[in-house]
Amino acid sequence: MDSPTPDSVPADELLRLDRQVCFAVHGAARAFDAVYRPLLRELGLTYPQYLVMLALWEHGTLTVKELGLALRLDSGTLSPLLKRLEGAGFVRRERDRRDERSVTVSPTAAGERLREHALGVPREILAATGMDGEGLAEMRASLARLTAALDAVAPGGR
Amino acid sequence: MDSPTPDSVPADELLRLDRQVCFAVHGAARAFDAVYRPLLRELGLTYPQYLVMLALWEHGTLTVKELGLALRLDSGTLSPLLKRLEGAGFVRRERDRRDERSVTVSPTAAGERLREHALGVPREILAATGMDGEGLAEMRASLARLTAALDAVAPGGR
DNA sequence: TTACATTGAGTTGTACGCAACCGATTGAGA
DNA sequence: TCTCAATCGGTTGCGTACAACTCAATGTAA
Numbered sequence: 001m002d003s004p005t006p007d008s009v010p011a012d013e014l015l016r017l018d019r020q021v022c023f024a025v026h027g028a029a030r031a032f033d034a035v036y037r038p039l040l041r042e043l044g045l046t047y048p049q050y051l052v053m054l055a056l057w058e059h060g061t062l063t064v065k066e067l068g069l070a071l072r073l074d075s076g077t078l079s080p081l082l083k084r085l086e087g088a089g090f091v092r093r094e095r096d097r098r099d100e101r102s103v104t105v106s107p108t109a110a111g112e113r114l115r116e117h118a119l120g121v122p123r124e125i126l127a128a129t130g131m132d133g134e135g136l137a138e139m140r141a142s143l144a145r146l147t148a149a150l151d152a153v154a155p156g157g158r
Numbered sequence: 159m160d161s162p163t164p165d166s167v168p169a170d171e172l173l174r175l176d177r178q179v180c181f182a183v184h185g186a187a188r189a190f191d192a193v194y195r196p197l198l199r200e201l202g203l204t205y206p207q208y209l210v211m212l213a214l215w216e217h218g219t220l221t222v223k224e225l226g227l228a229l230r231l232d233s234g235t236l237s238p239l240l241k242r243l244e245g246a247g248f249v250r251r252e253r254d255r256r257d258e259r260s261v262t263v264s265p266t267a268a269g270e271r272l273r274e275h276a277l278g279v280p281r282e283i284l285a286a287t288g289m290d291g292e293g294l295a296e297m298r299a300s301l302a303r304l305t306a307a308l309d310a311v312a313p314g315g316r
Numbered sequence: 317t318t319a320c321a322t323t324g325a326g327t328t329g330t331a332c333g334c335a336a337c338c339g340a341t342t343g344a345g346a
Numbered sequence: 347t348c349t350c351a352a353t354c355g356g357t358t359g360c361g362t363a364c365a366a367c368t369c370a371a372t373g374t375a376a
Contacts, residue, residue, distance in 0.1 A: 009291075014280030015273075019212050021294050022190045022205075022283070024301040027230065029187045030363080031308035032180045037364085038312070047180075048332065054177050064355060072185065075355050077333050084331085101341050101354040115173075122172030125180070130307035136179050139300055143182040146297070149288035150189035154196070188333080195334085206362060223324060233325050235363050241326095242361080259324040259371050 025143075035128045039121050043114060048073070049085055050118070053107070056091070057115050061106040063096065090114055183301075193286045197279050201272060206231070207243055208276070211265070214249070215273050219264040221254065248272055 009017075036047045045053065048071075055062060055070050062070070064078055073081075082105060085091040090111035096102035107115075129136065194205045203211065206229070213220060213228050220228070222236055231239075240263060243249040248269035254260035265273075287294065 011277040018280035024298045028301045031305045034312035119169040122176035128311040140182045143186045147189045153286040154192035
């Protein structure tokens with residue numbers, strides 16, 4: 001499954017081009033972070049913690065494994081993150097009695113209350129992008145295709 | 159300068175949508191990392207270190223300040239990173255005699271030799287994206303517009 | 317020239333993200 | 347049943363990234 005690589009372009013040239021592509025993706029990711037940070041700071045969350053809360057608000061209870069699949073994070077990232085969320089009082093962790101290997105994660109009452117304060121975040125983010133729903137959907141689709149192609153090469157997902 | 163935010167869409171809905179947008183960007187960035195990692199591992203570089211070397215191969219010598227502007231990284235990230243590159247023997251750091259506050263960074267002979275080994279990387283990345291130059295250029299432009307809009311809200315860049 | 321603000325690197329502390337590994341639990345085959 | 351592989355969560359170590367701070371060097375205004 002080879003791809004269209006113009007062999008006419010000198011590798012020298014590509015040493016600049018390839019940077020711009022991946023560089024643009026990383027730049028956008030960090031620009032997003034910079035917009036999210038002050039908003040989430042008021043909630044006492046970081047962006048990855050916010051993602052976890054979004055998943056829990058939607059599903060109620062998830063195992064660490066399920067969270068990892070949903071957010072593409074492994075236990076090395078999730079374990080300390082969840083410990084901090086638990087320390088902040090937003091989340092409760094308990095061993096699944098039917099499978100003692102699993103740990104279920106659920107929002108506490110404080111975690112549910114936090115949801116109300118988070119409702120305003122998405123609209124501010126949307127406004128900050130300066131794009132409409134259509135443009136964002138299109139970009140999301142493009143990024144999904146790109147990510148899928150990259151994933152096919154490097155197994156990435158956990 | 160308000161943006162088109164459809165107030166008809168319930169915030170509830172947005173709590174899922176907004177995740178997908180920013181989430182897709184982060185996902186693509188991490189998928190890129192996963193493809194770069196094994197390639198750069200053979201060179202003894204991480205991706206941010208690779209970016210520094212790209213900049214130095216292109217410009218020969220840069221100050222820490224200039225590197226920070228080019229890569230959007232602050233001294234808190236660059237200082238230890240450059241120290242590791244220096245420890246690996248790819249880079250030389252010296253105080254600028256005309257302005258003792260500045261530190262200039264230059265590739266060593268080993269750093270220059272590394273460039274030859276890095277020439278193959280971009281083509282492999284390009285192939286992994288499964289996209290042609292046109293598609294990538296278009297995506298890059300979209301991401302640049304998005305990043306610019308986000309930067310206007312959160313000063314981000316250092 | 318002397319205060320004072322500014323600039324440029326560096327350091328510290330916190331939080332991801334990944335690789336590599338560990339221990340306990342569970343499942344599956346001989 | 348008994349052994350062994352697979353699964354799940356956790357920990358450690360390393361390398362970013364950012365905020366907040368320090369310190370030396372430089373620029374500027376009185």
